[in-house]
Every structure is written in structure tokens, then in C-alpha cells.
Amino acid sequence: MFFPTADEMANADKEEFMHDWYAILSCDSTSTKELIEKAARKLAVKYHPDKTSDPEAPEKFLLVQKAKEILLDDTKRKVIDDHREGVAKRQAYETQKNQTMDARRKRMRDEFNDRLNKASTQAYKPTEAE
Numbered sequence: 001m002f003f004p005t006a007d008e009m010a011n012a013d014k015e016e017f018m019h020d021w022y023a024i025l026s027c028d029s030t031s032t033k034e035l036i037e038k039a040a041r042k043l044a045v046k047y048h049p050d051k052t053s054d055p056e057a058p059e060k061f062l063l064v065q066k067a068k069e070i071l072l073d074d075t076k077r078k079v080i081d082d083h084r085e086g087v088a089k090r091q092a093y094e095t096q097k098n099q100t101m102d103a104r105r106k107r108m109r110d111e112f113n114d115r116l117n118k119a120s121t122q123a124y125k126p127t128e129a130e
Contacts, residue, residue: 016070016079016080017080019063019067021066021067021070021071024043024064024067025039025040025043025064025067025068025071027039027071029081029084033071033072036068036071036072037068037072040064040065040068043060043064044064044065044068047060047061047064048061049061
């Protein structure tokens, strides 16, 4: 697995990790360069500032161009893919940890309620003198 060095991370544009470049181009990580180029070309025509009056079109157009640049560069794409994989692993770990913790909390709550119910039934058990 490729991990970027500290220098590469320091020089990396932080914007690269702020967006889901694949989602911008409606592609996935298995898409070929040809599919990425085709999707980028289609979106570039759709959002080109000269072709549409949408006030957000220039921003979208630049974002599409940046996504194309990143996903067509093998080095940048590898860094993005590794980052996405790391994020997915962390999310899976956190989900599993929370599920385990939830099971522990539920078991602890159930044990506490059982003890509480047992104590309350013993405390209010009528004596033979009553």
C-alpha cells in the first residue's frame, strides 16, 4: 500500500481531500481514464460559463476540470484512492466499535435493571407478620 511521505502531504493541495472527485464526475474508483474523460467532457459542456446562464456554472465548471486533472494523474489518483480507503476503514472501525459498545451498554443496562427489579421485589416482599 502506498502511503505519501510527509513532504508529499505537506505539498499536497488540501482541497484534494475536501471533495469526492469521483462523485463530481459521476464515476467510481474502477472507472477507466476514457470514462473519466468522457464524463468530464460532458459536464464541462453542461457547465461551461458561455453555454449556460446558471450563476453557479463557473464554479462547477472549475470543479469538473479539477476533478478531471486529479483523476487522470496516476499519482494524485493513487493518493486520493488511498485516502478514501483509509477513511472507509476508519468509518468501518468506528461503526464496529460503536456496535460493540452498544451491545455492552445494553447488557450492562439489562443487568442493572435485573438487579434493580430483584432488589425491589425483595424489599417489598410481604413478611409473614403482615
